[in-house]
Amino acid sequence: MAEKSSSPAEFAVFDRDLDAAWTERYLQSPRLAVDTEAMGLIHGRDRLCLVQIADAEDRVACVRIGLGQTEAPNLKRLLEAPTVEKVFHFARFDVAALAAGLGIEVNPVFCTKVGSRLGRTYTPRHGLKDLVMELVGVELDKGAQSSDWGRVDELTDAQLAYAANDVRYLLPARERLEKMLRREGRWDLAQRCFQCVPVVAELDRLRFHQIFEH
Template identity: 30%
Template sequence: MKIHPLITTSAALADLCERLAKADFVCVDTEFMRENTYWPELCLIQIADTEEAAAIDPMAADIDLSPLLELLVDNEDVLKVFHAGGQDVEIIYNLTGKTPHPIFDTQIAMMAISQSEQIGYSNLVESWLGIAVDKGARFTDWSRRPLDARQIDYAIGDVTHLSKIFPKMLKRLIKTGRGQWLDAEMEKLADPENYRNDPATAWQRIRASGRNPAVLGRLKALAAWREHEAQDKNIPRGRIARDETLADIASHPPKQQADLAKVRGLSPGWKENEIGKRLMAALAAATPLGEDELPPRTPRGAPLGKEGALVADLLKLLLKIRAREIDVAARLLARSDDLELLAAGVRKNLSLLEGWRFEQFGREALELVEGKLAFAVLGGKLKMTHIDEIHEEMGQQNPAAVEDDGIAAEKATADEVVADEAMDEDRA
């Protein structure tokens, strides 16, 4: 593979993009800084196909990125391959108002062919290529110039390795017939709505209990105010005010600006400064949320009660068993909140009851909830089977005894899955 010197001119970039536009796919990665800014600061772009690779300096004087951005967002003939590409896609969206398309993410794809839920890039390279990635430049300040050869080599390696892994991964997906499982996930990654920083919807990212329209109306106004302040100053929103602080103010609004000095998370200066004045103005303009804006009455993750929690635990155990059986990441099959909704009796708008997820897991999950599927210890082994099959295998045994055995097995396995999840949390 040909590795180009760092590209710092518009002419060199245009020539590169003209060649890459003829490729079947390009692998893309970015280096950026965002610790001290609202908008991520793009510092380096790496791109490769199977023949050549380059790093592009977007901070170079007078460089025109238009050919590259056109390749990424307008050329539908070239597949754009990322690894854990959410933040890379966000940067491209901020530059163009569009997202790369079509798109493929190797981290997401690994969930369809292994039990890895969020495999890191280093582990991906080691598992597919047997190469240990040098992590020495991982914490580089990419905004500093000049970049040395080691930094550039490290950055380009992110796409050269990916260009070798992707064809292998694609063959595995075709062989297993699981490529279509990923279509919706990739489209979700490319959805521009994921990256639009709309102040009017910023409140939805803040955890707030209850459905009080007045409280949530104030939270919406405060979150929008904070978003505008952070964008205008180009600083992280948390440096304006933390989520907990906004939620506290929304629940217990100060009557006058002087009361801001008593709010935890705000400095005493807010009682008389301009930003405090703007916060109070946002509060004064707040209106209660309409019914159509309020969160659902049965929020995800709501307490299920003892019986419902037991059913949810059994569903989680079933999910673990099924994920291991077909070697797929459990999170790709179903999310915990969907399992809890299923246990609570919800049957609509659950992804696990649709399409391939229903075929691979949802049907059995539904049968378990409806009493058609059970866990039982047969021949010393935990078995997941239909109730009528248990009766057949137990022969002439008293049906009541079989039912008691099934209930005992369910309770035991529910305890096991709770203990298992606790151990997982300790390891994390």
């Protein structure tokens, strides 16, 4: 039976940027789980509202992005740090959102959705909920997914819990995907795909679609 998600070991909410202490703490991690919430799916029209980060110690931070905000120096330093792998689910969206909203060029990247499609070829179900259920054994509540993230100063407990849970299980899922990809001889291919994510994200921001099609 799947477990219900519990509360994080540590949880903090910041306005506009991470503070120095959490930034330094996260910079000591070899990898971090990252997610974003926005007003919609179109970069440049739909603004970035929230950035969520979790480490392997289950310490979760949510950063509320202000209306009209274009910079977050600590987030930029962390998410561009070459020594820290950033793990996303459907990374191309989040990488594009962070570039469009805050001028952050995220790298290096691991995408659990790409990893799932390369490794879990026995299923068409590559959404985060299905992935976490199978690989981690936790049932995610996605009820707050389509909600108003723009009211960053008034986010509900349900929204913050949803945001936290979207990153808390990415790191264990990533570890299981790596084992699967190595076993199936696709780890090197996956890494090359992850290296392409920033380019694909930039193409998305510039509204170039299907440029490799005939």
